Amino acid sequence: MTEPTRRRLSARQADTVRRLTEAAVREVRQSGYQHFSVRDVARSAGVAAATAYTYFASKDHLLAEVFWRRLRALPPVDTSEASARVRVTTVLRELALLVSDEPELAVGCTAALFGGEPDVRQLRLDIGKEIRERIAAAAGPGNPAAGVLELAYYGAMVQAGLGYTSYGRTADRLAEAAGLIVR
Amino acid sequence: MTEPTRRRLSARQADTVRRLTEAAVREVRQSGYQHFSVRDVARSAGVAAATAYTYFASKDHLLAEVFWRRLRALPPVDTSEASARVRVTTVLRELALLVSDEPELAVGCTAALFGGEPDVRQLRLDIGKEIRERIAAAAGPGNPAAGVLELAYYGAMVQAGLGYTSYGRTADRLAEAAGLIVR
DNA sequence: CTAGTGTCTGGACACATGTCCGGAAACTTG
């Protein structure tokens, strides 16, 4: 039960991991989170199951990594925009659209992040930190609304992921919330 | 793949189910969501595994039922209180404290509701409906803040369940949110 | 008490998941 040695990946390894994460998206889209297995993803990526398991401990770990990569790929927060409300709405929309374009992927990522897999823990903390920072940057320094906006963002993700509301409406609900909250 | 026949439970069956849900709480507290199995719960309830599986299809189903039962056990919303803010804060606090008294239980319920198990689907919809109605009743008829309050509630649950903030602070964060939102 | 109905039991089962290992294959270096 030791902490993993976080070695840097070689170019070849990075490529394998990339193929796995891309295959994961294909698979979860096609089969859904329930019928989604590391073995299937490995096959789809043209990689042996054992290889996939050397990089990812579970399907949850794999999906959490997908989310993390998409989050990291977002453009930096545009601080040149003057209106806090516009900045906030933009950032929230970007975050909401990260995975919500494909419902099954969103369900999968949400379930993965909540599943409590030990290997997802660190990733989860990193993701939370990044989201907090993006929202804080958009709200502006010292804006007390930032915390509530964060709540609203997660809440919107939940309602979408749980099927309480359609994904298409998620971003709109968030915009509405921002309107009520940001002064 | 047919819909289950929802027969009424006999007194004896109801007792078995009750013992199972209570044992589930004990087990998840002790072992955590990860190392938590229907078989262990059955043993702890003094029931054969096969019996447990006749009532619950999975550990997620079991935990979702626990949450649902606690939710149903809440007192009705106190509409005699005049201040909307007080009503809202009270209801949000009750909801937050449903499971958050015991972190592992909260993590388990959250994971269960998000896991996407087919047998949890209906339960999830019922739970969402009940929460929506309680918040709407507290906010008052036609209050546009109800939707955002709902977002905030789910958001708070997420932050607690994901370990982004301590459970003790959840209710306080919600109260703060209500203060910003309810006019 | 006896029969009859409903509920529970113990174990066998098919299946999936994550780990492990010896060796093959692909790179790197001299």
Added chain:
DNA sequence: CAAGTTTCCGGACATGTGTCCAGACACTAG
């Protein structure tokens, strides 16, 4: 090209999960 290193492969394995069934047990009514 040859030797050495890294990465990948295929498959065996242990473990866990949900299903099934034949019989045991507990209640109820006659």
